[in-house]
Amino acid sequence: MRCLFPTLFLVLLTSQPILSYNYLVFCPLFAHSHHKFLAKIADTLTLAGHNVTFLVPVIVREYENIKYLEHTTDVVYIQPDEELEKIGEDADYSMFWKADFGIFSFVPAVQRFNKMFEQFSDNLRKDLSVLDKLKDRKFDAMIFEALAFCAHQNRVNFSQFPAIHDYLGIKAIFPSWSMTHMTELSKSIGEPASPSFVPTTVSPFGDQMTFQERLLNTIGDLSGFLLAPPAMRSYKYPHQVLDIEEIKSKAPFVFVNSNPFLDFPRPTLSKTIAIGGISVNVTQMREEKLSEEFDDILKKREKSVLISFGSILRSSEMPDEYKYTIVRVIKSLPDVTFIWKYETKDIKFAKNLPNLHFSKWVPQTALLADSRLTAFITHAGLGSVNELSYLGKPAILIPIFADQFRNAMMLARHNGSITLVRKDLGDFEKLKKSVDAILNDESYQINAKTLSHQLESQPFSPHDLLVKYAEYGARFGEIPSLDPYHRKMSFVSFFMIDIILFLSVILIGFVALLVFVVRLILRTILIRKLKIN
Ligand SMILES: *[C@@H]1O[C@H](CO)[C@@H](O)[C@H](O)[C@H]1NC(C)=O
Ligand SMILES: *[C@@H]1O[C@H](CO)[C@@H](O)[C@H](O)[C@H]1NC(C)=O
Ligand SMILES: *[C@@H]1O[C@H](CO)[C@@H](O)[C@H](O)[C@H]1NC(C)=O
Ligand SMILES: *[C@@H]1O[C@H](CO)[C@@H](O)[C@H](O)[C@H]1NC(C)=O
Numbered sequence: 114m115r116c117l118f119p120t121l122f123l124v125l126l127t128s129q130p131i132l133s134y135n136y137l138v139f140c141p142l143f144a145h146s147h148h149k150f151l152a153k154i155a156d157t158l159t160l161a162g163h164n165v166t167f168l169v170p171v172i173v174r175e176y177e178n179i180k181y182l183e184h185t186t187d188v189v190y191i192q193p194d195e196e197l198e199k200i201g202e203d204a205d206y207s208m209f210w211k212a213d214f215g216i217f218s219f220v221p222a223v224q225r226f227n228k229m230f231e232q233f234s235d236n237l238r239k240d241l242s243v244l245d246k247l248k249d250r251k252f253d254a255m256i257f258e259a260l261a262f263c264a265h266q267n268r269v270n271f272s273q274f275p276a277i278h279d280y281l282g283i284k285a286i287f288p289s290w291s292m293t294h295m296t297e298l299s300k301s302i303g304e305p306a307s308p309s310f311v312p313t314t315v316s317p318f319g320d321q322m323t324f325q326e327r328l329l330n331t332i333g334d335l336s337g338f339l340l341a342p343p344a345m346r347s348y349k350y351p352h353q354v355l356d357i358e359e360i361k362s363k364a365p366f367v368f369v370n371s372n373p374f375l376d377f378p379r380p381t382l383s384k385t386i387a388i389g390g391i392s393v394n395v396t397q398m399r400e401e402k403l404s405e406e407f408d409d410i411l412k413k414r415e416k417s418v419l420i421s422f423g424s425i426l427r428s429s430e431m432p433d434e435y436k437y438t439i440v441r442v443i444k445s446l447p448d449v450t451f452i453w454k455y456e457t458k459d460i461k462f463a464k465n466l467p468n469l470h471f472s473k474w475v476p477q478t479a480l481l482a483d484s485r486l487t488a489f490i491t492h493a494g495l496g497s498v499n500e501l502s503y504l505g506k507p508a509i510l511i512p513i514f515a516d517q518f519r520n521a522m523m524l525a526r527h528n529g530s531i532t533l534v535r536k537d538l539g540d541f542e543k544l545k546k547s548v549d550a551i552l553n554d555e556s557y558q559i560n561a562k563t564l565s566h567q568l569e570s571q572p573f574s575p576h577d578l579l580v581k582y583a584e585y586g587a588r589f590g591e592i593p594s595l596d597p598y599h600r601k602m603s604f605v606s607f608f609m610i611d612i613i614l615f616l617s618v619i620l621i622g623f624v625a626l627l628v629f630v631v632r633l634i635l636r637t638i639l640i641r642k643l644k645i646n
Contacts (some may be wrong), residue, residue, distance in 0.1 A: 132388040134587040135164045135250055136364050139187075139257035139277060140341035143172040143201065143229055145424050146496055147181075147258055150291035150370055152181035153392045154256055154579060159185045161580045166250060168196055168277075170237075172229050173201040191346050197232045201227065207430040210515040215537070222515065226260065234276070241348060245281055252283045253587035259288035259298045259367070279360075280348040285584065292495060293371035293389065293523065296334050303600030304382045308334035311379050319526065319624055320377045325585040329411035333561055362596055365586035368579060370495060374567050376523055384595050386582045390568060392496060392577040393503045401479035407452075410470050411485040414450045416552055419480050421454035422492040426513055429457040435538035441467050442545045449487075449552065452480070483504050488551045493517040493532075505565030507557035509547050511535060529561030 136158050146286040170191040171177055173335045177348050181186065193201065204225065237244070256276045278286050290298055296313050299306040308331040310320050316333060318326045331639070336627045364384070372389030382386070397439050403411070420439070422428050428436075440463050443451045447468055455471040463469055475498070480486050481504040491497045493510040498520045501508050508530045510521040521532045538544065551557055586592075605611050 114621045124639055134253040135166070135217060135584070136587065137166050137168060137247070137252040137283065139168045139255060141170045141172055141229070141233065142176045143226065145176065145445075147260070147291045148176060148179075148181055149392060149496060151256070151258065151289070152185075153290070154368065154388075156183055156390065157576055157579055158583055159318075160616060161584075163584075164250075166247065166252070168243075168247070169200075172197060172233065173204065174198060175342070182398040186493065189235070189243065189247070191233075192213060194236055195335055197229065197430050197508040199229050200232060206514070207427065209426065210431045210435075210535070224449075225642060236484055237277075237589050238348060241280070243278065243449050244348070248281060250260050251421050252281060254287060254537055254583065255281075255283045256287045256289055256368070256583070258590075259290050259295055259361070260590070267392070276348050285586045286360070287366055287368055287586060288364050289368040291370050293369065293519060298361070298367055302363065302367060302382060302384050303366065303597040304385060305380045306334075310377075312377065312519050312522065312567060315516055315519060317512070317522070319522040320379075325531055334446075347387070347640075362600060363479040363591045365589065365592045365595065366549035367483050368581045368582075372499070372568065372571075372575070375499075375527070375564070382597060386578050388575040388579045389495075390499055390503060391579060393499050395482075395503050395569060398478040398482040398500075398504065401476065401482065403479050403483060404539075405478065407476060408449060410452060411480075411483060412449055414468065416448065417450040417485055418488050418490060418552070419450065419452050419475065419477070419486055419550070420490040421477060422511075422513070423494045423497065426492055427456045427492075428453065429455055430457070432536070433462065438539050438544055439539050440464070440466065440469070441541050445545060446548065446552075488557075490548075493521040493524070501561075502527075502564055503533070503568050505562040508552050509533060509551055510550075527564045529557050529559075531557075 119409045136155075138151055138155040138158075140148055142148055155165045155167050165185045165187065167182060167185050168191070169188060171193050171500070174193075175426055181441060210238075227479070237373050243629075257277075277302050291316060294306070294311065294314055296306055296308075298304075309322075309327055312318050312320060312322075313333040316330050318330055323331060365385050366384050368388050370389045370391075371387045373387050374390060376387070415451065420428075422431075439453075443449075443463075444466055449468060451469045452475060453469060453471050454475045455472055460471050463471070478500055481489060481500055486506065489506050489508040491501070491508060491510060493512040494517060498510075498619075508524070509532075510517075510524060510530050512521045512531045513535055514519040523531045523532070525532050531551055533543070533547060537547075599607055
């Protein structure tokens with residue numbers, strides 16, 4: 114008996130999966146929300162006991178000073194050259210205050226991202242020393258945003274991410290997405306995402322669409338397909354062309370920032386792990402202490418409203434007409450306190466209203482977690498939508514660009530919010546009516562609370578889903594059995610066009626035969642009758 118123990122121990126040791134994995138999280142610094150999502154993933158895996166390396170090509174300098182990571186310490190920066198830095202500086206989001214791009218609102222942004230990634234890829238190809246230094250870390254898996262796969266408007270070789278995993282020989286990749294849904298990512302792993310009921314990434318429509326909306330949604334869906342990806346060559350000699358679609362389909366899992374209890378219901382593959390809400394820690398938010406300044410502001414009146422358009426869109430850059438209308442509404446509601454995240458000191462237009470407080474920075478999560486805050490007026494950025502959903506605040510959503518339209522439609526289904534369009538910011542009657550409703554109609558409060566309870570009680574937390582699936586993927590690498598066969602089916606067989614045609618021919622043939630026989634019988638009877646007569 115005694116000699117069994119060492120053997121048993123050995124068996125246990127070898128059959129157990131490794132408890133700690135090495136992850137590479139690739140995160141170009143180019144837009145706040147994308148960076149926040151990937152940093153949260155990195156931190157979650159670090160806290161779960163894994164070794165995480167955060168590889169950060171700097172593109173937009175101002176984000177370099179923001180502390181996104183709390184627990185991950187192994188950060189490798191790649192500094193931009195002059196040209197790349199210039200592309201990063203060129204970002205101008207203020208145009209979205211003035212123009213509607215509809216389903217094409219992503220085009221200008223994607224064009225800029227293209228230029229960035231192209232430049233970055235060229236730079237990296239010239240100097241692979243950063244990657245060479247990472248080679249001995251023997252990464253088990255790489256996590257990155259699938260953005261670069263789909264952002265291929267120009268014929269450029271910028272899809273550098275598969276090239277990095279190829280160069281470092283990483284066996285498991287997790288293409289991820291900081292928004293709720295990415296049509297291109299779904300397509301490449303073979304996930305059904307018909308534009309007839311799944312709103313595309315930046316769709317301004319919900320899941321119930323009119324004919325015209327379905328047409329536009331379909332055009333939005335197809336536009337990615339028309340802009341086919343460029344040939345991408347390996348960083349390794351002999352620099353073979355990489356088949357991006359094929360590489361993506363080999364991902365064991367993809368992580369998307371969607372939450373099934375919040376998002377539109379739709380069919381997904383077992384590969385798609387919806388970790389939406391991972392950035393929200395309700396316990397932590399409730400523990401946050403408000404500064405004395407904000408505590409005093411909330412004490413002043415029975416009801417308080419927070420207005421914030423996020424960190425990318427500046428309230429100070431909105432057209433004056435909108436500013437004046439907002440101020441008029443605030444003036445008409447003297448019993449309600451308004452806190453407005455506003456970036457400059459030039460606030461003369463507000464004429465010192467006693468119930469309006471401007472602040473360059475607002476403790477958004479602490480305010481949303483405070484029961485004294487009644488409602489939130491926001492641009493429907495996904496971060497804000499997740500936070501207000503988890504914390505159960507009624508909201509007025511005014512989407513301005515990118516995925517904000519989809520986020521607003523997604524939340525609207527829960528009946529705890531009011532959705533306006535940008536131009537309504539210049540319509541006093543409409544804005545006032547909406548603010549009145551969100552403050553006084555109790556149903557918004559009740560529905561928002563219901564949603565928050567559902568999110569907090571979901572059976573598997575986004576945190577556990579991420580950790581467990583990231584570990585499973587790192588352990589097994591590509592899992593071919595998860596790759597659906599229908600990915601390889603032709604259009605005709607997938608949509609059963611051949612079957613429908615075949616069955617139609619049979620049916621028509623049968624009906625024709627039936628008609629023929631019936632006519633024959635009738636004629637025989639008729640002739641007999643005639644003869645008898
Ligand atoms: C993680 O890092 C630690 C410290 O650098 C190292 O000892 C350990 O072997 C690493 N884990 C793996 C799985 O490589
Ligand atoms: C881009 O790809 C093409 C063909 O795939 C190749 O000939 C060209 O050298 C690449 N350009 C860069 C800058 O890597
Ligand atoms: C959430 O925050 C609390 C308090 O700060 C912390 O104890 C807990 O571990 C956090 N949960 C997650 C999933 O990060
Ligand atoms: C929202 O309201 C509509 C219309 O009254 C109703 O059909 C739907 O079930 C409601 N949804 C929720 C989540 O309460």
